[in-house]
Amino acid sequence: MLSRTADSLFWSSRYLERADFQARILETGLRLASLPSINGPRNEWESAVAASGDMACFHAHYDVISEETARDFILFNRDNPSSIRNCFAVARANARAVRTAITSEMWEAINETWLELKTISDRDMGREETLRFLEWVKRAPRAVEGAMHRSMLRNDAYWFTRIGAAIERADNTARILDVKYHLLLPANERIGGSLDYFQWTAILRQVSALTAYHWVYRESVRPWLVADLLILNRQMPRSLAACYADLAQNLDLIADAYGQHGPGQQQAGNTLARLESLRIGDIFQSGLHEFITDFIKDNNRLGNTLANQYLLS
């Protein structure tokens, strides 16, 4: 297929995934902000903006970090490349450019979302309205992914779409961990206040994993088990290990179809093997923060490798 087609499918899928993640960040912020502030100074909006992407871009637009400014930044800011509005705009523009490479069900799901989003102006929304809006935002990627699974041919177009989503999802999970790593360190456990507990569960909720946690570990929420679930547990679809299993599988399918393995397959395979061999204790021992920072870097590097190998050839 044309490299441009693969590139558009890859990015359309990445940006849809990102829209979903941005909605989740904002939801978590709103949940934490509704806690009574008895445990000292709080920073939920700072970590929301940090997890959402670009601090420098934020400070170029706003003086203070508050619920209102964080909300505006994440929802509608046109200069924030990862604002929900821009995510949908980029996802749709890329899908439109390769309209014949995706099915009409997928196109309709993307296009309808965009048309509806355009009618919602940059007005200030209250908390309740924002939460309703975020529910709606999260529905769009589900609809597109559902349409994709049900209607798309299983060929390179499908695999590149899956790869885009997986690489973005891995990045997003790693970002949450990066912003919250201090909460997950064992040393923090003795603090053990209700705020900490609330924040851990908020992380799990953010990735729709609170129920999954209880099913998997059958324990009350422990920070290292939260880290284990999000990093190493392959049953958890947003874990780094699950994302890389997905990446490696789809990259192998492409390599088989093209009759040629390359650096992308090797890199994804190495990362997956590493995630499968590690135990959460090892990660804490050598430093959770360093581990996550390295992972984000590696994940970006895989993006560049794939671009060179397939998308820009």
Place this chain on the structure above:
Amino acid sequence: MTDVIEAPAIFDEMYGFLRRGAGNPASVRDAYVALDAWLGSAPPQLLETRRSQAEIFFRRLGITFAVYGDAQASERLIPFDIIPRVLQKHEWEQLERGLRQRVRAINAFLSDIYGRRECLRAGVVPEELIWRNPAYAPEMAGRAVPHDLRVQIAGIDVVRVDADSFYVLEDNVRTPSGVSYMLENREAMMRLFPDLFSRNAIAPVETYPSLLLETLRSVAPPGARHDPTVALLTPGQHNSAFYEHSFLADKLGIELVEGSDLIVRDSVLYMRTTEGPKRVDVLYRRLDDDFIDPLVFRPDSILGVPGLMDAYLSGNVTLTNAVGTGIADDKAIYSYMPEIIRFFTGEEPLLKNVPTWRCREPDALAHVLDNLESLVVKEVNGSGGYGMLVGPHASASEIEAFRRKLIHAPKGFIAQPTLALSTCPTYVESGVAPRHVDLRPFVLCGSDEIRIVPGGLTRVALREGSLVVNSSQGGGTKDTWVLEH
């Protein structure tokens, strides 16, 4: 050249020269007997129902248009008329012979102009009309092209003024468009009027995409592989014909590429694919000459491919249509077409040319200036119905303004009589009424044979009395039936 001007009445495709309400009982021409019977028996509500169904059908397609062109594009949907235009088998065969002859002559003319120039030495066409013509491509002078074919896809606009003769209004041999309407109009009609199709033997047009693909593959460079790769080059999503480009690429099963998808290495054209560069043998380009290669033509073009001309002139890729074909459909050359056909085919032209006064000739200019109110004056380099004076429909001040333009730069204009274009029954607000039509058949010219699907795109001027059928000027389209019995 007077037969057209003196045509006393307007020829109707359905009723001939006899008009309803003129005291004569309408005598329906053979081609329309079945349609007439159907129109006569159809309950009054049915036409309106079908019209609105057609609108829904095209609005749904319109969604597809809007996909590419956004909100404004859906407003630019070309109106579709549900009453078809019908041609008898023998009428079509006569027209088809003429089309084949004309396109053969055009290809021979182009090959001569960019080659031995015999027609210039023989005085068939004045030299200065070629050398000073912006449509002439000096880059192609003395250069061979694969199979010595330059026009693979032609859209020839024809009109008729009576039962017997077809006139060519315009040859379109650069990047003619409209064939997607021909195919979709038929699709709509078959859904709306399945009974009419079973009662009439109507020649299918659905084979066009496969004929086009055969044609394109047949013109691959002689050295190309057995299974040549064909791609369609589009200027991109913002081009008004993008829908057609994407529609055709889809139907042909070929890649729809933009300039940035193509690269030239060692004089060979490749497209960038996920499996590495893939060689392209035939490029069906829907991008004007000026934009295809910034190294040779407009340096500011970001739509083209640097080095494409090098690959082309090295014989490693076929461009369809060739570079420089515009010299053949130039309005200044048009008036020489009968001589060109005689010179290159040794035959009398089967299709007529509209009599044309070349304003560059002083006698002709004097005649034109004296008769502006009855003539159509066209800019030599204009298209799409712009820069044109329709004398009988123009105000006195419009005529005066045009007179000044003409005196100032007479070489830029030609004039033709107002043709009494035939009319065809059309469903309009007041009911079924005659409206003027033309026809654009599409001629495919391969290295092996010429292929033409029966019919083409009928354009109709929806305003009463209007002669301008261009979609940019409020024209609509009809399905075109060629009967097989």
